[in-house]
Amino acid sequence: MHPLHNVRPDTCARLLEVGGERPFRRRLMELGFLPGSELRVIRNIDVGGVMEVEVRNCRVTLRQNEAQALFVTAMDCTKPGCCDGDRRNGH
Amino acid sequence: MVIAAMGTDANLPLVAIAGNPNTGKTTVFNLLTGSSGKVGNYPGVTVERQMGRLRLDESHAARLMDVPGTYSLSSRSAEEQLAIHALAGIGQFELPELVILVVDSTQLTRNLYLVLQVIELGMPLVIALNMSDRVSATGTEIDAEALAAELGVPVVPLAATKHEGLEELRSVVAKTLQKPEVARTTWRWEIEGAELQEDVRAVAATLPPDWYGNSAKRQDALALWSLLSIDDEDELEHIPPVLRKVVGERHRLASKTAREIDREVIAGRYGWIDAHAPRFIKKLTDPAKSLTDRIDEVLLHPAGGFMVFLLAMGLIFQSLFTGADPAIGLIEDGIEHLGNLIEALLPAGIFNEFVVSGIINGVGSVLMFLPQILLLFFFIGLMEDTGYMARVAMLMDRVMKSIGLHGRAFVPMLSGYACAVPAILGTRTMERKRDRYLTMMVVPLMTCSARLPVYGLMIAALYPPDASAPFAQGLLMVAMYLFSTVIALIVAAVLGRTILKGPKVPLILEMPPYRMPHWPSVMRMMWQRGKLFITEAGTVILLCTIGMWFLLSFPRDAAASGPAEDVVPTTDAVQVGDAEQGAADPEIVAAGSSIRDSYAGQLGRWFEPAVEPLGFDWKIGVGVIGAFAAREVFVSTMAVVYDLSEDEDETSKTLRDRIRAQRRPDGSKVFTPLTCLSLMVFFALACQCMSTLAVVKRETNSWAWTGFLFAYQTALAWIASFIVFQGGRLIGFE
Numbered sequence: 001m002h003p004l005h006n007v008r009p010d011t012c013a014r015l016l017e018v019g020g021e022r023p024f025r026r027r028l029m030e031l032g033f034l035p036g037s038e039l040r041v042i043r044n045i046d047v048g049g050v051m052e053v054e055v056r057n058c059r060v061t062l063r064q065n066e067a068q069a070l071f072v073t074a075m076d077c078t079k080p081g082c083c084d085g086d087r088r089n090g091h
Numbered sequence: 092m093v094i095a096a097m098g099t100d101a102n103l104p105l106v107a108i109a110g111n112p113n114t115g116k117t118t119v120f121n122l123l124t125g126s127s128g129k130v131g132n133y134p135g136v137t138v139e140r141q142m143g144r145l146r147l148d149e150s151h152a153a154r155l156m157d158v159p160g161t162y163s164l165s166s167r168s169a170e171e172q173l174a175i176h177a178l179a180g181i182g183q184f185e186l187p188e189l190v191i192l193v194v195d196s197t198q199l200t201r202n203l204y205l206v207l208q209v210i211e212l213g214m215p216l217v218i219a220l221n222m223s224d225r226v227s228a229t230g231t232e233i234d235a236e237a238l239a240a241e242l243g244v245p246v247v248p249l250a251a252t253k254h255e256g257l258e259e260l261r262s263v264v265a266k267t268l269q270k271p272e273v274a275r276t277t278w279r280w281e282i283e284g285a286e287l288q289e290d291v292r293a294v295a296a297t298l299p300p301d302w303y304g305n306s307a308k309r310q311d312a313l314a315l316w317s318l319l320s321i322d323d324e325d326e327l328e329h330i331p332p333v334l335r336k337v338v339g340e341r342h343r344l345a346s347k348t349a350r351e352i353d354r355e356v357i358a359g360r361y362g363w364i365d366a367h368a369p370r371f372i373k374k375l376t377d378p379a380k381s382l383t384d385r386i387d388e389v390l391l392h393p394a395g396g397f398m399v400f401l402l403a404m405g406l407i408f409q410s411l412f413t414g415a416d417p418a419i420g421l422i423e424d425g426i427e428h429l430g431n432l433i434e435a436l437l438p439a440g441i442f443n444e445f446v447v448s449g450i451i452n453g454v455g456s457v458l459m460f461l462p463q464i465l466l467l468f469f470f471i472g473l474m475e476d477t478g479y480m481a482r483v484a485m486l487m488d489r490v491m492k493s494i495g496l497h498g499r500a501f502v503p504m505l506s507g508y509a510c511a512v513p514a515i516l517g518t519r520t521m522e523r524k525r526d527r528y529l530t531m532m533v534v535p536l537m538t539c540s541a542r543l544p545v546y547g548l549m550i551a552a553l554y555p556p557d558a559s560a561p562f563a564q565g566l567l568m569v570a571m572y573l574f575s576t577v578i579a580l581i582v583a584a585v586l587g588r589t590i591l592k593g594p595k596v597p598l599i600l601e602m603p604p605y606r607m608p609h610w611p612s613v614m615r616m617m618w619q620r621g622k623l624f625i626t627e628a629g630t631v632i633l634l635c636t637i638g639m640w641f642l643l644s645f646p647r648d649a650a651a652s653g654p655a656e657d658v659v660p661t662t663d664a665v666q667v668g669d670a671e672q673g674a675a676d677p678e679i680v681a682a683g684s685s686i687r688d689s690y691a692g693q694l695g696r697w698f699e700p701a702v703e704p705l706g707f708d709w710k711i712g713v714g715v716i717g718a719f720a721a722r723e724v725f726v727s728t729m730a731v732v733y734d735l736s737e738d739e740d741e742t743s744k745t746l747r748d749r750i751r752a753q754r755r756p757d758g759s760k761v762f763t764p765l766t767c768l769s770l771m772v773f774f775a776l777a778c779q780c781m782s783t784l785a786v787v788k789r790e791t792n793s794w795a796w797t798g799f800l801f802a803y804q805t806a807l808a809w810i811a812s813f814i815v816f817q818g819g820r821l822i823g824f825e
Contacts, residue, residue: 043391061602
């Protein structure tokens with residue numbers, strides 16, 4: 001289990017925990033960031049301190065420092081062409 | 092504003108149209124209502140509300156009410172609360188007979204979350220499955236009939252930008268209005284767990300009965316809404332204290348047993364969606380890299396993305412700064428010709444002057460803003476419609492956050508360098524009131540194009556004619572831009588931490604897929620903005636112009652019988668004038684003495700003690716008053732005060748020489764370098780623009796905020812000029 005903010009781009013992960021203030025958690029969950037959901041980091045821009053994450057086919061930009069409150073675990077992505085994970089896993 | 096009075100017959104059935112942001116809801120609304128759409132405000136808040144007449148068939152119509160786009164009905168602020176109030180008919184809202192939910196087929200699962208909430212309210216519902224032409228590109232297929240069967244409400248596939256499915260939607264809405272029960276369905280998911288059921292029961296019992304009428308379903312739905320929306324730090328309105336108390340108790344009780352009510356409810360809805368989605372969303376192929384991916388690889392590239400961003404912003408700024416000039420020139424010429432025509436038609440006298448210098452000049456000063464407003468909203472509409480605005484907000488987030496502003500504030504701030512009026516109108520792209528207000532309070536500090544003629548005149552007066560120092564002159568101009576920017580950033584940081592302090596808002600920004608802009612919607616928005624500006628802010632600007640004309644031309648002096656337009660500075664004085672035109676023209680001398688004796692002149696003399704510590708004399712004071720009509724007018728007012736033709740401009744030798752030659756009664760020079768610098772600093776900071784104030788009044792709907800803007804800018808300008816002038820003298824400058 002590790003925080004979302006330093007997950008590399010083109011990586012799939014499973015969301016374990018949504019932390020942070022209640023309105024932040026609630027809005028994220030309403031957009032589909034529920035514990036157990038699969039997500040994919042699209043890009044992670046250190047210069048701007050922001051990252052783009054895809055959940056349920058919907059893309060959302062978060063601040064890296066606020067994404068520290070979200071915890072994910074690595075997962076085996078089975079979708080071909082989805083992320084770097086499947087290439088590593090030999091799909 | 093009464094809802095029923097929004098230009099449509101109150102006895103027609105009310106239909107609400109709602110949906111997530113970026114689903115094409117506005118396009119659907121525009122296509123359904125045609126030209127009947129009217130923009131107004133929701134009662135009590137400055138959130139725009141569109142109403143229009145929805146033609147159903149030859150003999151039937153309905154009123155269509157646009158509900159602000161939202162991902163969920165749960166809310167944190169009074170603005171967000173509008174959606175639930177509008178859909179459930181709470182407070183001043185009338186209960187709609189039917190809801191049209193515009194849904195993005197390419198992001199169906201997320202959109203269904205809002206669908207479930209509306210179903211919970213027990214509202215008859217028709218789903219407009221928009222963007223159905225784009226589903227295949229995502230490698231999926233949506234079975235609209237299966238979706239309708241699963242949801243229990245009518246579903247109409249739509250491709251609004253291609254005008255496909257609209258007639259079908261009209262006829263389904265017409266049929267449903269006749270038989271609403273076919274579109275009313277039961278809760279899709281169950282509230283599971285005895286504890287959560289008890290939470291809902293307890294909260295439902297404390298809801299005000301007029302919120303839910305006699306619908307038990309809506310009572311439970313509003314109990315869920317309350318459980319998810321109310322907390323200690325929300326900014327909701329009209330929440331009964333007892334409801335607030337009970338919701339707080341339920342949350343505290345839940346946390347004792349490590350339960351999280353929000354998560355249970357949200358997971359309940361998504362549980363239904365995830366379980367049923369495979370029945371109507373068919374996965375065909377895994378999509379190739381989407382167009383959006385490929386575009387974003389360039390536009391959001393850590394280095395290349397910023398280059399493209401700078402180019403795009405440069406283009407917008409350049410268009411506002413110079414691109415609008417030909418149109419502004421045309422308007423000025425037209426107004427001038429109209430003035431000349433009317434002046435010749437009417438008998439000479441005060442009425443003639445009133446019409447020409449007051450009214451026609453005033454109309455001109457309103458219309459002059461139109462080209463820049465239309466251009467800015469063209470770019471904003473384009474960026475919103477294509478999806479680039481979300482990328483701008485993403486790229487600028489770190490910079491704007493550091494001064495307490497939203498990433499979207501960047502475009503209005505940048506436009507402020509051209510003109511504050513369109514920039515303030517542009518703050519509408521931000522959802523939160525606090526973000527809008529903070530941006531509006533600092534945008535007038537940006538160096539707008541109207542300040543340039545004043546700086547030009549002062550810089551020219553600073554440097555002797557023979558000493559050509561183009562480098563130093565240019566440097567001083569750049570320094571003025573930097574100065575105003577730095578001050579604006581500081582003011583934003585200070586206001587954002589004091590009177591406009593808001594809760595820290597985390598960034599959750601949807602990145603919509605790139606789409607081709609829907610040109611009619613972009614054009615329609617430009618048109619509506621322009622119309623709103625003219626009808627609402629325009630009248631105030633017109634009245635102010637007439638007021639300024641009065642101040643500058645009354646009381647009438649017997650000696651000053653020259654034509655009025657020589658007395659009243661017009662905004663076209665910035666154009667290159669005839670530098671050789673004589674200063675000895677007796678008529679102009681008369682005009683000068685008339686302005687000196689006018690109310691504005693008297694006012695200038697009256698507050699000379701207030702501006703003396705800044706190094707100004709009363710003549711500059713009159714110029715400062717005259718500049719309130721528009722900053723560039725300062726140049727022509729100074730020309731009139733110094734008995735020159737008003738055609739002088741900042742490059743005119745005569746005016747420059749005249750200004751350099753000005754002496755105080757004790758024989759010392761008026762325009763010393765220090766006075767020029769002090770005056771430039773004053774113009775950089777002072778709220779010298781009644782049009783800005785008129786627009787701020789219109790956007791905030793508050794004289795208090797308008798007054799605050801004027802007061803803080805004037806105070807800031809006075810203090811800064813005082814420091815420059817007195818401090819400069821202390822260290823030995825003159």
